[in-house]
Amino acid sequence: MVSRWRPLPDTLDPAGQLLAQELRVLKERTGLSLDGLARKTPYSKSAWHRYLNGEKLPPRAAVEALGRVAGADQIRLLGLYDAAHRARTAPAPAGNAPAGPEIGQPAPPTGPARRKLRGAAALIALTAVVATMGAAASIASIPAHAVRAEWTAPDSCHGHRCEGRYPRRFGCHRDARAESTITDDTYTVRLLFSPACGTVWSEVRPRSGGAQKVSIWVGRDARLTSHPGGRTGRAVSPMLATEDLHSAVACARVADRVACTGALELRTPARPGPDHDLPDPTFLLHAAR
Structure with missing residues (x-):
């Protein structure tokens, strides 16, 4: 349809x-x-x-x-x-360009002077091409292992350019700090924030087994979820950009048990619904008050 x-x-x-x-x-x-x-x-x-x-x-x-x-x-x-x-x-244009030269500005050159400028521009362009060819030759002489090291270096991102991506791939884990943590006998869930990247994400560390879902929420609508599929060990969600840490909530489902944590404390334990899905943090925040 x-x-x-x-x-x-x-x-x-x-x-x-x-x-x-x-x-x-x-x-x-x-x-x-x-x-x-x-x-x-x-x-x-x-x-x-x-x-x-x-x-x-x-x-x-x-x-x-x-x-x-x-x-x-x-x-x-x-x-x-x-x-x-x-x-x-793109930055907004400052305004329409004037049809003619502004007062106090020289008029565009004509005749022989213009031909000389065209020749100078051509010479500059030729010099740039030669310099580029020289740079290419220099690059060709770089050892292959150095090139591989350059291409495998982590990328960087900030804010909305990080959304949907994973923190370790972009180095956001380096300055990450835990804004909130919840722990029980089954798992530890943390809400992590990177000041350098301006992003938050959820991390779960199960005591045994693995997580089925790991989600990060910012407000009611912005949510990203990863599905580790029960793989053992630490699992993280993709990142969301936010400047308001008080609207961020990290959730995870491990062995059909759900836990959420956020900058606003969730004093009411989360319980999975009939389909064992992750709860809406808006409901949890109201329940915690």
Whole structure:
């Protein structure tokens, strides 16, 4: 069944419209509802609603995730995302350029002077090409192991550029601090925050066995979840960007037992619902008051 989409906002730039339209096409290709898409990716139903209706530019990781589910051409898809991101983040123009030279500014050169400038520009361009060729030759002489070391160095990110990504891959674990922790006989769940990356995530350390779900929430709508599938040992959620630590809640499900912890203490223990899913932290925060 084809979804009936609402019109995209008039304020959305052309590149953003192209991206949103492509995401809609891919969503239809999957045959999934928004709920189904949320289960297949680390992004919530409400987040996909905003992305697909052009209300918010999705993070790059969300575009990649939908592309994987839909079997899309990732190079073309990410090209659309990069164009939309550049259009959204480009600085606003200072104003229309004047038709002629401003008062006190020299007029553009003409005749012989203009030809001399063109020759100088060509010489500068040729010099840049030669310098580039020299740099390429220098790179070619670098030992292969050094090149491999450079390419395997961790990436870096900050804020919304980190969303949907995992902290260790981007070095966010280096300055991570535990904002809140809950421990019982089965597991320890921690809400972690990286000041350098401006992100939060959930970490669970089971005493035995492994976690089925690890989620991080910021407010009611922003949620990312990983599904470790019961693998033993430590497990983490993807990261969410936030400046308000008091709205962040970390949750995990281990052996059909759910625990949540946040900067606001949750004094009421969490209990799984009929489907043993992770609870809505909004309910938990009300219950803790």
